[in-house]
Amino acid sequence: MFIFTQILPPDASGVSHYTLSLTADDRTRSRHRFTTEEGETVSLNLPRGTILQHGDRLASETGETVLLVTAKPEPIFTVTAHNPLDLLRAAYHLGNRHVSLEITPDYLRLSPDSVLKSMLQQMGLQVIEEIAPFFPETGAYHHHHNHE
Template sequence: MLRARTFLRADALANGEIVDRVVLDHGDRHRRRIAMTGVGGLGFLLDLAAATVLEDGDLLVLDDGRLVWVEAATETLLEIRAGSDHALKRLIWHIGNRHIPAEIAGDAVYIADDHVLAEMVRGLGGTAEPVERPFRPEGGAYSGGHGHAHAHDEHGHHHD
C-alpha cells in the first residue's frame, strides 16, 4: 500500500503534485499510523515516525513524491465571548483549569460543544454560542490529549 511517511507544514515550499485531500476533525488530525482515504478516493497508509498533530493546510508526502492536502473539518464548537478583555481572560482561566483543548482568538475562545461548560461560562457572565468551523486548538501540554515532556540532563540543561 502507498505510504505517507513524512509531511510538510502549511507554510513550507512544496514541490510535488497535490493529488487528493483528507478532511479530518481535530481528533483525527493527531495521528501516527492509520489507513486513510482521500476525498478523491486515493487510499494510503499514514506512517509517521511519531504521533503528530496535523494542521489545516499541511501536506502529506507520499512515497512517490505526490502530495495529499490536509484540511481541518468543520466541527460544532462553542464560541465563548465576554464583555471585556479582563472578563474573557477570567473565562480562559476557568476553561484552562478543565484541561480541555481550546482555541484562543483575539476576542473569543473556541472549545468543543459541551453543555456543562456552556452553562459554566454563562454563569460567569460570558456567552457561549454554537458555531460551525474548523477547530485549531492551541498546541502544548493538552494537544490531542497527550502530554508533552521536556527533558533535562543531569546538569539541569533543557532539551526538547
C-alpha cells in the same frame, strides 16, 4: 492504498493529488487510516506525536503522491465576552479543566460540552454553537512543526 510517511516543507514544489479533511482530534492521529475527499483510502504512518496543521502537505512512501491536509469544520462552541478580562478568566477556568482550547484575542473555541456551556454562561459569557474548523492550542511543551 497509499501510505503517507513524511511532511513536506512549505516551499516544496508539486501538485497535491488528494485532499484529506480532518477534525482537530483527527489531526493528532499520526498512525491511522482515513478516506480522502476523492474517496481514496490512505494510511498515515508519521512519527508519533505529530500534530498536522491546516495546509500541511504529506508525501507518500515513494514520494510520488502528495496529500493536502485541511481542517474539517466540526461542531464547536465559540465563546465571546464583553471585555478581554472575562475572556481571560474563561480561558483560565477551562485550562484548569484541561479542555482543548482555541484562543484568539476575540473568542475562545472548544468542543461542545453542556456542563462547560453552563459554567461559561453563568460567568456572563456568550456561547454560540457553530460548525467551524477548530484549531486548539498544542501545549507549551509539545514539539510541533511550524510553517511561520
